[in-house]
Amino acid sequence: MDPSQVKIPPMKDLTVDNITENVIRINSLCDDERMKYVLERLVTHLHDFARETRLSSQEWMTGLKFLTEVGQICTEVRQEYILLSDVLGLSILVDSIDHPKPSGSTEGTVLGPFHTHEAEELPAGGSMSKDPAGEPLLVVCNIRDTNGKPVEGVKIDIWETDSSGHYDVQHADREGPDGRCIMRSDKEGIFWFQAITPVPYPIPHDGPVGRLLKKLGRHPYRPSHMHFMFEKEGFDHLITALYLRNDPFETSDAVFGVKDSLVVDIKRAGPEYAAKYGVSEDHALLTYDFVLVSDVETRELREKNSKAALDKLGRKVKIVNGLPIPELD
Numbered sequence: 001m002d003p004s005q006v007k008i009p010p011m012k013d014l015t016v017d018n019i020t021e022n023v024i025r026i027n028s029l030c031d032d033e034r035m036k037y038v039l040e041r042l043v044t045h046l047h048d049f050a051r052e053t054r055l056s057s058q059e060w061m062t063g064l065k066f067l068t069e070v071g072q073i074c075t076e077v078r079q080e081y082i083l084l085s086d087v088l089g090l091s092i093l094v095d096s097i098d099h100p101k102p103s104g105s106t107e108g109t110v111l112g113p114f115h116t117h118e119a120e121e122l123p124a125g126g127s128m129s130k131d132p133a134g135e136p137l138l139v140v141c142n143i144r145d146t147n148g149k150p151v152e153g154v155k156i157d158i159w160e161t162d163s164s165g166h167y168d169v170q171h172a173d174r175e176g177p178d179g180r181c182i183m184r185s186d187k188e189g190i191f192w193f194q195a196i197t198p199v200p201y202p203i204p205h206d207g208p209v210g211r212l213l214k215k216l217g218r219h220p221y222r223p224s225h226m227h228f229m230f231e232k233e234g235f236d237h238l239i240t241a242l243y244l245r246n247d248p249f250e251t252s253d254a255v256f257g258v259k260d261s262l263v264v265d266i267k268r269a270g271p272e273y274a275a276k277y278g279v280s281e282d283h284a285l286l287t288y289d290f291v292l293v294s295d296v297e298t299r300e301l302r303e304k305n306s307k308a309a310l311d312k313l314g315r316k317v318k319i320v321n322g323l324p325i326p327e328l329d
């Protein structure tokens, strides 16, 4: 629509009942169709939220102060907004919508607030942890595509806490990256490294998000896990994690990240792995087969899901830049 054709009525005498349509009308001057749609839905839900809860001025101010504090505690290495999104279930929801997975492929999960860009690349078999107190863990994984073909040259970003349940960036006296590394898959799609057995840990709960959890009567713990992020041209970016079975927080993760297909058992290396990877037979071992989805498969599935979801809401959609907007008659 040509923005110059939008008729804007005088914005006055606005009431509880007509404020929404008028705010939407003035926002519709925007010539970015996707942004216009997102804003239209945002304003609609936000206004309905206020009308439905009969939001008081005091509650409105409490909310604004809370968001201000969330922003104020953010630093280069602390992302309280991601944490807030995580504990509200928004992060996992957005990931599930934007990175749908056909059956048989590896599911995604929350990125969390502790990924950094400073990890060093490790050669195959290298050690990502400098923590002498952690239980040494051999990790051997392979990567295939959805046709079962090994995928070579994938960049894999891996990060985990130390044995006290803290990421390196949470230590004020840290000297550099620890508990994180970058690896590349070999010709057979294999990558392997030494780590430590993950432990459960609380998300940072000394800030506004922690206070919110306390008020809600929720604990701040995440079950033991190790994060993985996969990048290779032609494949959908996969952010995921592996969780240890029977962790005390397996079914009550503070950020809703656990999926059955990502729950693993820590085994013992045994004679075969011991001989092949140069560890003792009782060395802890984690193995996993990752399956990456191509960009094309993901785009098709995303579009199909979008159409089905908006159909259910009674809206016809068209896809612009890979994202749905309603099709206006």
Ligand SMILES: [Fe+2]
Binding pocket: 112, 114, 222, 225, 227
């Ligand atoms: Fe984590």
